[in-house]
Amino acid sequence: MDKINLLIIVTVISLFISLFLAFFLLTVKTKHKISNSLFAIFLIITAIDVSGTLFNLIADSPSNLGMLRNSFAFLQLPVFYLYILSVCYSDFKFKSQYLIHLLPFLIANVILLPRFYTVDVASKIKFLKNYQSMIELQFNHILFHIQVVVYIIAVFMLLRKAKKLYLENYAGACVNSYNWLFQFTVVLTILFLVAFLKNIFKFSDYPYISEWIKIGLLVFQLLIFCWYLFKALNNPGLFRNIDSKLKLVKDIISEEKKSEQLAVNDEELLKLKKYMVEEKPFLNPSVTIQDISNDLEIPVRELSLLINHKLGQHFYDFINAYRIESAMDILKDVTKSKLTVLEILYHIGFNSKSSFNTAFKKHTGNTPTAYRKSL
Incomplete structure (x- = not known):
């Protein structure tokens, strides 16, 4: 040819x-x-x-x-x-x-x-x-x-x-x-x-x-x-759009510094931590900062500064940290030893095994399976 x-x-x-x-x-x-x-x-x-x-x-x-x-x-x-x-x-x-x-x-x-x-x-x-x-x-x-x-x-x-x-x-x-x-x-x-x-x-x-x-x-x-x-x-849900009006935290900080209004309320921080432990919003696989803002009645702008600036974490990592802690508790519980890793990851708010393994290893240094065997 x-x-x-x-x-x-x-x-x-x-x-x-x-x-x-x-x-x-x-x-x-x-x-x-x-x-x-x-x-x-x-x-x-x-x-x-x-x-x-x-x-x-x-x-x-x-x-x-x-x-x-x-x-x-x-x-x-x-x-x-x-x-x-x-x-x-x-x-x-x-x-x-x-x-x-x-x-x-x-x-x-x-x-x-x-x-x-x-x-x-x-x-x-x-x-x-x-x-x-x-x-x-x-x-x-x-x-x-x-x-x-x-x-x-x-x-x-x-x-x-x-x-x-x-x-x-x-x-x-x-x-x-x-x-x-x-x-x-x-x-x-x-x-x-x-x-x-x-x-x-x-x-x-x-x-x-x-x-x-x-x-x-x-x-x-x-x-x-x-x-x-x-x-x-x-994967029809492959792409999830975000609002173009959202601002990066670094831009918010810059604006707050210029207006001398940069402040993080410790009471709001305690309120957030209590809410995460008691209400467990992280179990919702599609939870957003807007959802938590609505529940706590804290403006998204302030909540974003609280998590991304005060705690030094992306909201994504902040939520995953609670998910992994919850997974670790389940893996330690002998009464739940029959639960598979797949069942656990869906229960705590993850949608895929790869993202769960990545987050778990980032948080603990081990894979979920290796962590369970080490107990």
Whole structure:
């Protein structure tokens, strides 16, 4: 099988799966409609981007539509960034200011107007034959790679902040979803780095290497999206949104210091500890700082300072500490020796064995099974 046939086969498979998944995301009934729609748009844009091989077989000559299709790559990461934003924050809504993300796409097309979009077919052919020396194409490639770097950094910064906010305000196992989303972004980053390498070869003396890398990218890209959607669709509660109005504790402290209002009430601390022992809110697997704030009638802002600043713990670790102490009491109780580790972890508020083992080892230095055997 030659390179062209292989490229066509891989392209057709990629297009079919990408468009099928996009159709599913756009039609499935879910409360995460915006997130699903954004990821579907991302898949459609990706499908347009990878359809080059088939498009070139159909088109007899260079066209404005073909060039426009190429420029859709400038929309991939902006849409992915908005998707991440919608996943992280429950109150995400489209705003007019998001139109700024179209700017690179518009710039890339505007600079092609004089010598490509507005000229005849012969001039278009000449333009593409000499692509390595065309300043417009060189500029667009530089602009694209700058855009990739900027958006990848922006996504990682967004995920980092969202995870911190989650740790400071939530205690459910869903924090693992942000770790997984981080992993997915890392893999996607690798994909774009390989694409960057492909483009280097495209403008070098070895353009044929670029074509082989392109085939590898298509296969890799296909596997990534299948992996992502398999994970997401098999775990509908994978992502738990947070309120974008929430502030990091370090920002709250900074604001309090400026207004000279930074203070932590010891009575509230005793009230919190008594509440945790008597009411055991940690047994609720999805307990949030807002839930405890409502029960204790302590403002979320003050409670967050109390736990994250005074006690020096994330809310996530604060709740898990009580869960692990409860687990240790159960493991020590000889009358409950028949309870399995799985039964115990569900009873004390964990949702998965991996998160329970991680938290238990962090707190005690042992796994639950090893701890029970050591008694």
